[in-house]
Amino acid sequence: MSYNPKVSMLLVCYNSEKYVEESLGAYLAQDIGLNNIEIIVVDGGSSDNTILKCKQILEVSDVEFKIIHNSKKTLAAGWNLALREARGEFVCRIDAHSSIPSNYLRVALERYSELPKEAAAIGGVLINVSDSLFGSFATDFYSSKLGVGNSPFRIMSDGVIESDTSVFGVYRRSLFNKVGFFNEKLSRNQDIEFHKRVIAAGYKMYTDYSLVIEYYVRSDFISFLKKAYNDGFWVIKSDSYYLRHLVPLFFFLYLILAVISGGGGIHNITPYLGAGLYFILVLIFSIKDGSTIMSKVILPILYSTYHISYGYGSFRALISKLFKQY
Numbered sequence: 001m002s003y004n005p006k007v008s009m010l011l012v013c014y015n016s017e018k019y020v021e022e023s024l025g026a027y028l029a030q031d032i033g034l035n036n037i038e039i040i041v042v043d044g045g046s047s048d049n050t051i052l053k054c055k056q057i058l059e060v061s062d063v064e065f066k067i068i069h070n071s072k073k074t075l076a077a078g079w080n081l082a083l084r085e086a087r088g089e090f091v092c093r094i095d096a097h098s099s100i101p102s103n104y105l106r107v108a109l110e111r112y113s114e115l116p117k118e119a120a121a122i123g124g125v126l127i128n129v130s131d132s133l134f135g136s137f138a139t140d141f142y143s144s145k146l147g148v149g150n151s152p153f154r155i156m157s158d159g160v161i162e163s164d165t166s167v168f169g170v171y172r173r174s175l176f177n178k179v180g181f182f183n184e185k186l187s188r189n190q191d192i193e194f195h196k197r198v199i200a201a202g203y204k205m206y207t208d209y210s211l212v213i214e215y216y217v218r219s220d221f222i223s224f225l226k227k228a229y230n231d232g233f234w235v236i237k238s239d240s241y242y243l244r245h246l247v248p249l250f251f252f253l254y255l256i257l258a259v260i261s262g263g264g265g266i267h268n269i270t271p272y273l274g275a276g277l278y279f280i281l282v283l284i285f286s287i288k289d290g291s292t293i294m295s296k297v298i299l300p301i302l303y304s305t306y307h308i309s310y311g312y313g314s315f316r317a318l319i320s321k322l323f324k325q326y
Helices: 020-028 050-059 075-085 104-112 133-142 174-179 190-200 221-237 243-260 270-289 293-322
Strands: 007-013 037-043 064-069 090-093 119-129 160-163 170-172 204-216
Touching (some): 007 020, 020 050, 037 050, 037 075, 050 064, 075 090, 119 133, 133 221, 133 293, 174 190, 221 243, 243 270
Antiparallel strands (some): 119 170
């Protein structure tokens, strides 16, 4: 680009002292220069040393920054608070559990000069990392098409593609004045709901596979399953989903029908055929995507429990919606 636009870098966090130093360090290392950056940290009332660490890091830097309290605590509310304070021509929001390379902003801004004028968001692709044994298995799961479907930001490719989402995107700030902010009624799935509005308004989003983001996955099995359930629940509750988000729900409904039908029995092998096909796919992808022998053994458990938990969450939301319980 022939000019150096200012970028507002947004960080919404809560009890993130374990990761915030690396995230902010990646912000400060951006090679477009600190004079072209402002950092806005929004904290949801952390009880650990998140705010203290943020201040220690930012106060000794030359960057312009603000630290804001998010009384509502939710991600959507935090993002909206930051967006209303942002003064940059572009905004970039990265999760506190993530880290970006030093050329992230520069490459994204250069891409804008190459893309159609309707381009409103450019995001990257997640490389899952972990600091625990279970997390090492989860990284293989989240990098597998059987695990997470064909989400453009989870499966590595190359080049720049138009996509239905832009994970950790660099957005034009003016976009939010035109299509609105994130929906604060949603505890999750705010980004999908927002991106559907962006596309409906005639704008385009892109995924640039040269923009690689390190993302720390859940470090224990219970957190892994809770995320699956909540993600499944909120894709239905928010009415913002694509076909790939509904596959676990179909799988869960299939399991219910199989149980109702008596589990198959000698005269009904249909449930067994479906379960057999799923088991074969699980074995194939476990062998293919497991990075270690142990991971190949653990992945079948993660595939099945994640898909059931996600599908159960979607089922609960569907039932609640049908009976208007929320």
